[in-house]
Amino acid sequence: MRLILVSNRLPVQWDGTPNVGGLATGLSSFLSRWKSLGNEVVWVGWPGKSIPEKEQRNYSKKMLEEHGTIPVFLKQKLADSFYNGFCNKTIWPLFHYFTANCEFSDLTFASYEEANQEFAKAIKEIYQPGDWVWVHDYHLFLLPGILRSEFPNILLSFFLHIPFPTFEVFRLLPERIRSKILEGVLGADLIGFHTQSYTQYFLRSLLRCLGIENERGIIYFQNHLTKAAAFPMGINVEQFSKYANSDECETIANQINVNHKNLKQILSVDRLDYTKGVLQRLNAFELFLKNNPQWIKKCKLVLVLVPSRTDVSSYQSMKRAIDEKIGAINGSFGTLDWTPILYQYKGFPFEELVPLYKNTHVMLVTPFRDGMNLVAKEFLVSQKNGMLVLSEMAGASAELPEAILVNPNDLSGMADAIKEAIEMEESEINIRNQVMVSRLKENSVMEWAKKIFNETEETANQNLNFQTKSIPPHSDSLLPKSNSPIFILFDYDGTLVPFQSFPHLAVPSKELVNSLTQLSKFSNVSVAIISGRDRKFLESIFFDMPFHLVAEHGAWHRAPNQTEWQALFFSNAEWKKEIKSHLEEFSKRVPGSFTEEKEFSLVWHFRNADPDIGLNAAREMLDELSQISSNSGFFVQRGNKIIEVREYGTGKGKAALKILPNTSIQTFVFGDDTTDEDMFRELPDHAISVKIGKSETIAKFRFQSTDDVHLWIQNLIKHLTKVHHDVTQI
Structure with a gap:
């Protein structure tokens, strides 16, 4: 199997030298294992520099042959607007809760869209069915949706390495931008986050921004299901612990200790960025020295700051502030034979970083906000007696x-x-660290990637089952097999007509009325409208059509060309008064919701309510009513933005069987809601059942919308007209 890894930057720089740190380092052990199993890896990304057009072909060939990478060519102006603009001036600060640093620009977002399209072009040129495409991080939110529209059955994962913010922060993005971001990422089979909190924030943003609900992290969107889940990224535990226990590492660590005169070492390792809280950390260390003079000349802070975005003025200002603070602390507390802070403004290779970890007594990892922070994990598996001080805001x-x-x-x-950390007993440190290290061993980077692959495959298989039911409305499979009588059952709301904000607004179009009128003229066709609507409403819509009308989910039936309604069951409905007052209490609490009363049922509508408040209230209502429904003469059912409470004995399935002339007749049934699953389940096996919409179903086929139902009716009319014409010619 081939893995196409996609990230903003390639694992090598434009000249072929390796990129130190980041995703390439984190995934290296997994990729080695993946290749050892006979699989391939191709990495798609921006080389970090604009390559002249005349050189691009040879450059691509060289990068593929020497490094297994496919460069995405972006003109320098586009790259600046996309990366330095939208990515780093909008998404990065917003998702890290630095809202004051955000810039909102349609121009930079247009560049973001264009860059995502360029990535898609590069992937389209190499993609083959069976490839696993794994897209990484916030630079490429739109890419999954673009690829899904091009390759509907693509095996596609997306992982976000930074935090996903709460809805209150996410909605600061203009609506046109936030909707495209959410819809774009939903093109993936699997969306991975570092923590459960980030996953929940994403799901809530989907609900609040797009009105899309989820079922235990499964989201249905555009005839495709996506799973959102938490996958905390691990590290290569074996690599770090093996080197930490080597003689080479021990020698280097001992040398560091000699150089530091056996001082207690406090370590800080970070990339230069305002989210890391480096200046705040220095202030805290200064306060520690002020409050605890007994530790002066007995400890040392080793501050490793990895250069980042050195050409950005705000980062230059940040570095100056850090430099000045270090100078102030060293000037205030330092002596001729002791300097409180050892400052290193550079990156350290693995072979030097691990001895630094091993020799550390207190590790400070205190970002203002961080998606995960692997430094904390690297430190824990590289030593035994050091204590980790960790920010609550890090994943x-x-x-x-x-x-x-x-x-x-x-x-x-x-x-x-x-x-507390520097004075903690060694026994206490060991107890704590052993628990954390054992947890990290269970969730190494290898296990992390393996879980993502397995769950992507599992979701893709569910999608395959989900999509195999999708069928075009003009398919021959949906036409009668003979000229014998046929019986058609239609649900109303969500099947014949789209949902509306208020039930009385959901009326059929003139085109649909004309089609149904034409259909009613075929002598071998019987039509039933079987709905949760009450008798009065169905009569007002279909008053002059010779259809079976079934109201309130099977409580009432009016035969074709009849005026009287017949009850399909009998009840005293003693439960209604108590339940009605219960539903009305919820209607008072939830603005935009209302209670609809029918003769044998009650319906609470929350389509016009705030999606978050409405959904929470619906869950609460379901919980409360389910506790009192046993032996109470009614049952509760969740529908599309409704909660319905109806009498036992009612139900579309049993009603459909009662009005069906015989079980051998050619039968077609169309419905969109959970209440229609009763019909799909009860009708004979030979019945052609069609689900409208995205949710799970036992129906044999699926349409995407009410428009498909209208097209099917028109196609059926053409077919029946042709059959009738052929018969009369004979």
Whole structure:
């Protein structure tokens, strides 16, 4: 199998030298394992530099042959607007809760769209059915949707390496932008996040922004299902622990200790970025020294700051502020034979970083906000006696509660945490670290990638089952097999007519009325409208059509060309008064909702309510009513933006069987809701059942919308007209 990895940057720089750190380093062990099993890997990404058009062909060939990479060529102006613009001035600060740093620009978002299209073009040139495409991070939110529209059965994963914000923050994006981002990422089979919180924030944003609900993380959108779930990214535990225990690492660590004169080492390793809280960390260390003078000349802070975005003025200002703070602390507390802070403005290779971890007594990982932060995990598996001080705002904190958790905005709390960590008994540190390390071993980067692949495949298989039922309305499979009588059952709302904000607005179009009128003129065709609507409404719509009308989910039946309604069952409906007052209480609590009363049922509508409030209230109502429904003469059912409470004995399935002239007749049944599953289940096996919409079903086929039902009716009319013409010619 071939894996097409897609990220903003390639694992090598434009000149072929490796990129240090980041995704390439994190995935290296998994990719080695993947290749060892006989699989292929191709990495698609931007080389980091604009390549002249005349050189692109030879450059692509060289990069593929030497590094297994496919470069995406972006003109420098586009790359700047896409990456430095929308990615780093809008998405990055917003998703890290630095809303004051955000810039909202249609121009940079247009560049973002164009860049995602360019990535899609590069993938289209190499994609083959059976490939697994794994898209990474916030630079490429739109790519899954573009690829899905081009290759409907593509095996596609998306993983977000930064936090996904709460809905209240996410909705700061203009509606036209946030909708495209959500719809784009829904093109994936699987959307992965570092934590359960990020997953829930994403699902809530879907509900609030697009009105899309989920069923335990499964989302139905555009005839495709997507799973959203948490997959905390791990590290190569074996690689770090093996090197940490090697003689080479021990020698380097001992040398560091000699150079530091056996001082207690406090370590901070970060990329230069305002989300990392480096300046706040320095302030906390300064406060620690002020509050605990006994630790002066007994400890040292080693601050490793990896250069980042050195050409951006705000980052240059940030570095100056950090430099000045380090100078102030060293000037205030330092002596001729002791400097509080050892500052290294550069990246460290693996072979030097692990000895640094191994020699550390207190590790400070205190970002203002971080998707995961693998440094915390690398530190834990590289030593035994060091204590981790970890920000509550880092994704890693969900996995590592045994660390000393701090709020990075609380200076005194961080200073106290440094003191607690540096003075903690070695036995206590070992107990805590053993628990965390054993957890990290169970969720290594290998297991992380394996889970993502397996769940992507599982969801893709569900999609295959889901999509095999989809059928065009003009398919011959949906036409009668002979000129013998046929019986057609239609649900009303969501099947013949689309849903409306208020039930009385859902009336059929003139075109549909004309088609149904034509259909009613064929002598071998019987039509039934079987709905949750009441008798009065159905009469007002189909008053002059010779149809079976079934109201209130099977409670009432009016035969064709008759005026009287017959009850299909009898009841005293004693439960209604109590339940009605219950539903009306919810209607008062939830603006936009209302209660509809029918003779044998009650319906609570929340289509016009705030989607989040309405859904929460619906869940609460279902829970409460289910507890009192036993032996109470009624049952509760969830529908499309409704909760319906109806009498036992009613139901579309039993009503359909009662009005069917015989079980051998050619039968067609169309419905969109959970109530229609009764009909699909009860009708004979030979019946052609069609589900309208995206939710799960036992129906044999699926239409995408009410428009498909109208097209099927028109196609049936053409077919019946032709058959009738052929018969009369004979």
